[in-house]
Amino acid sequence: MRTRILLLVPVCLLLLAAQAPVQAPARFPRGAARSAATPRPDRNLRGFSLTAAHRELIWERRFDRLPQGAHIRAVMQHLSAYPHHLGSPYDYQNALWILHKFQQYGLDAHIEKFMVLFPTPKQRLVEMVAPKTYKAKLKEPSIAADPTSGQSGQLPTYNAYSGDGDVTASLVYVNYGVPADYARLAKLGINVQGKIVLARYGHSWRGIKPKLAHQHGAIGCIIYSDPRDDGYFQGDVFPKGPFRPWQGVQRGSVMEMEKYPGDPSTPGWGSTPGARHLPLNQITNLEKIPVLPISYGDALPLLRALGGPVAPPSWRGALPVTYHLGPGPARVHLIVRQHWQLVPLYDVIAKIPGRVWPGQWVIRGNHFDAWVNGAADPISGQASLLEEAKAYGQLLHQGWRPRRTIIYCAWDGEEPGLLGSTEWCETHAAALQQHAVAYLNSDTSMRGILGIGGSHSLERFANEVATALLDPHSRETLWQMQVEARARALRKTHVARPLDGHDLHIGALGSGSDYSPFLQHLGIPTLDLGFYNRQPFGQYHSIYDDFYWYTHFGDPGFRYERKLAQVFGTAVMRLADAQVLPLEYGDFADTISRYDRQLHTLARRQGNAGFSLSELDLAAARARRAAAAYDRAYRRAAGGGALFRQSSAALGRLDAGLAKTEQALLNPAGLPRRPWYRHTIYAPGYYTGYGVKTMPGIREALEQKNYAEAAFQERKIVAALNRWAARLAHLRAEVQ
Ligand SMILES: [Zn+2]
Incomplete structure (x- = not known):
């Protein structure tokens, strides 16, 4: 149910309706131009030794050749052929068809049924x-x-x-x-x-x-x-x-x-x-x-x-x-x-077992239910997802085996309120917090610019992925296209071109698509990716969001659909194949400092410059030091290759710790008046419903001029950041 994204920051669907306020503008990388026409895949892939990166890039290139626009088009035509809202006959037919496709591609797939309230x-x-x-x-x-x-x-x-x-x-x-x-x-x-x-x-x-x-x-x-x-x-x-x-x-x-x-x-x-x-x-x-x-x-x-x-x-x-x-x-x-009734909901879940760490799960999902025919929302994302699964099936035949387990999820019942993903996450909460290392989501996608939102510990990784692939039209990297689009949005006539080591900021996630339970309830590192243009979707949630509309206006050539499959193929494979999870913490810590500065400004604007936020300042500084120390240790250990010579068991332990750093940011008591939302850094706005509220506990209390609550929530965020920094210190010892 994602609506259009403004300024390339995914404001997913449902929630954040069109015309959401523009997020904080991108920070522009400074430095010399890099020839966009000749992207050199960076052989220093985070999480891989040089030799492993070389092997990985060979498999990624093989993957890239597999997705076919014509096949994605045929899948879209099939899945959007009839109205298929939650509980409808064709929705169930689609679930069975998706199950069959996963199995045909060689994945181990099953349906999980739930009974949900849907009026x-x-x-x-x-x-x-x-x-x-x-x-x-x-x-x-x-x-x-x-x-x-x-x-x-x-x-x-x-x-x-x-x-x-x-x-x-x-x-x-x-x-x-x-x-x-x-x-x-x-x-x-x-x-x-x-x-x-x-x-x-x-x-x-x-x-x-x-x-x-x-x-x-x-x-x-x-x-x-x-x-x-x-x-x-x-x-x-x-x-x-x-x-x-x-x-x-x-x-x-x-x-x-x-x-x-x-x-x-x-x-x-x-x-x-x-x-x-x-x-x-x-x-x-x-x-x-x-x-x-x-x-x-x-x-x-x-x-x-x-x-x-x-x-x-x-x-x-x-x-x-x-x-x-x-x-x-x-x-x-x-x-x-x-009619207030319980209806059956069918999530389709497919698995590729990992060969080294089967207990580490890289999860990829998109919903398949629509309000009516839903060619753009959600079949554009679902058809890409199936194309990715098909390509993995072919790579498995060629001998590829991911190190980690890959789980593909086709969600039902997203439109009424993220029902399929949320019920699945709530049912398997303990196992997911134990085993999931990342969740990658898509929803509506069409011709346009790659929008990226998610956990800032994956910001560096998302930048690497966007740098690895070319826009099908301009042949510039997806990363460069994003830089230029942000410049246009800010009406800059000239933008210094990349790359001097700065990452483009990714957007924070509020709600509006199936990432919400993974990130905000369970604390699993999450990315949401899709191609968007800046125009509104005039067919959004109507009977006209169908195959005819999509093939005339969405992505008639299916080149961006094919590219979406390549983006996810690259991202999922890298996460599943990396020797060490490619989480990075400097970008996260920078983001925390940025949010801290925003809160100072907010407190001043609310006429309470006396609200010091001094504890948060200290915690943000500690987070920066912890991130810098970890990243230094990581670079030292990875640069010489010693890190990758550790035993699988040792690396597996390190990964388990890395995957759980995001969970340190959860407050078990949840946010005020909404305990389901436990992430202290990201949540949808409670009072306004505007996209994301970052550090929502403090921010919303300040906005409401409830300074007692703001002070209480500051202590919660500080405690979360301290837990996070302590975990990182522990992990630093493990990489050394
Ligand atoms: Zn959707």
Whole structure:
């Protein structure tokens, strides 16, 4: 459910909806230009001796030749041939088909079944009852040119986990419905108490909109896609162009995933068949008020009927109407009723056993369920994943055997709220914390720039991977393309070109795709990768996200799809084949210092420059020293080759320690008001739903001016960083 990424920092899906705020800009490497046209694979691969790196690069080159665009295209066509939301017949058919493919490729595969709470619509109504009457269509029309757009079995337009209800009230336009918008309304003297709010998509995870509306006293919420954001204002609409047509609707979950994702009725434990499920009235992350998504075609009559003050300029969309705030005179009748049912969910899990350290698991995943046909979201990622598995099958025939075990996961039920990955992680939590060394995720991908987000201990590794592969169009490295794209985004006319040893920052992960339980609940080093362009996805979560759309606008030549398979092939193989896990800590420690500086700025801005953060400053400095000492010891031991001459058993022990450094950053008690989120450095925003909040415990407390909580959370982060530094000191002794 990833939405588009801004500025190449993956803001995955679901959560972080379009137009999320731009992350901290990249740091630009300084130094001399390097010929982009002739990338020299760096033979000093982190984690490999020179000889082993040489062998690895030979296998990687063999891998690179295997993915075929035409085959990925055929797989996409098959998997997106019919609507396949969680619990639908074709979703199950796809699970079986993926299982069969894994087995055909020579992987040891099985299905894991869960029973999860997934509401589907029973009754939906949006009707204006005054001053005129208008009944919203709530239906996306089929389009003649698009052969799958008129299929039966499409899930109607709705927001899963909405409250059920039947309400009638005056309407208020609340722009994006984020906290700043309510503050502005309050200044203008407009109150939404007892009203129905009309919010546009964007600038927040969609579940934040009804949550905030309810907190401000509203009794219903309607969310529409304004053409300014992903419709005709951006360009031609589907089928002439890629953008959202008049009756296109963005479905989506409004579960309060910032509290916890997964099956809402089994928080913290797996929804295995027979497991205990909470009754509906004990679940805390469902919306309290009815909410429905509508098209801009359906929104226009409502907006036209609003009176009251004219909306501020930045609130105005691209519909042919003067935007007013209300309240009224438009009055709206809104009904939502859902079937609240447990449905079967099928995760498909496949394995390639490791030959040296079978107990170390490199895990790769992408979901396969969609809101409707979902060619881009998620089949673009899933088709790449299967192509990777196919290529590994071929390499196994040629004699390749990974040192570590590789586990491929096709997740079901991601769209409603990361159900398949979360239930699997919760079911196997202890084993995963013991054995998993990394998790690599993808979701929607298409023509564009390689976006990378994840654990900063994998930042160096991600840079190495992006440097090893060429953009299929420009033939520059994916890394260089990223540098140039960031420069364009910052409107710089000239960028010093690489490489003087600095790494490009990768984005931190909030939520919105299946990495969340691995990283934020279990503390497993994680990367999320995919190709994005800067345009919004006008077909996002609609019936038009299908094979026709993708083959016309997503990646018609399947060259970026093929490249995605090569990116993951390289990344997974390197992680699985490395003699020592290629985790690196200098980038992580730098990032911690950067977040620390941001918090100082925040405290000053909040008018509390006296909030010293001195303990955090000290912990950040200790982390930098620990990272520098470890990396010095690593370079010394690796440079002379002594490290790689250690016994497999000794290296295995070192790896086990390396893989668990991320877990030192977990606070077992979790974040305030949301114990499921245990990572002290990365979490989705609780109050705003904006992408990621780094060092969320302190940052959110400072934002709320809750200084007692900020001080308490500072101690938690300091303790986590101290645990982390102590582990690193211990590991340093092992590499020497
Ligand atoms: Zn997705």
